[in-house]
Amino acid sequence: MIKNIKYKKELYAVIVTPSSLKKKGITFFTDSSFNQQVGFMKHKKNKVILPHLHNKVYRKLSTTTEVIYILDGSLRIDFYNKKKNYLFSKLVKKNSLLILVNGGHGFKVSSDIQMIEIKQGPYIQSKDKEKFLPINEKNIKIKK
DSSP, X not given: OEEEEEETTEEEEEEEOGGXXXXXXXXXXXXXXXXXXXXXXXXXTTOOOXXXXXXXXXXXXXXXXXXXXXXXXXXXXXXXXXXXXXXXXXXXXXXXXXXEOSSEEEEEEXXXXXXXXXXXXXXXXXXXXXXXXXOOGGGOOBOO
């Protein structure tokens, strides 16, 4: 399943679960306008993917998009708006892909976890990230 996580019509994240990885060919989970392109490919043996080069194209990015793949375990993601106000939380499980697009976010590990994170670079923590206090645990609202 591919689930778009929205708040007031703004896309905050895309969650891709293993059940959506059954198609053959190439399937992109992100719109071509996103600053991070994420897709899935499934081909039969002996499929030839032509050699290619990527042209030098200068892009202007205004924010960092993160992609997280959960190898094992589970994670709660807490979503915040741009004013750092808590919105809601979602649970993400093993073999799911999380594409974080807008707003703020925090995490709480629900069970021992192994995950891979991918984001644009170069990355300068002092400029790219602003940390703030998380929501009180008693105010957590899990969104289905």
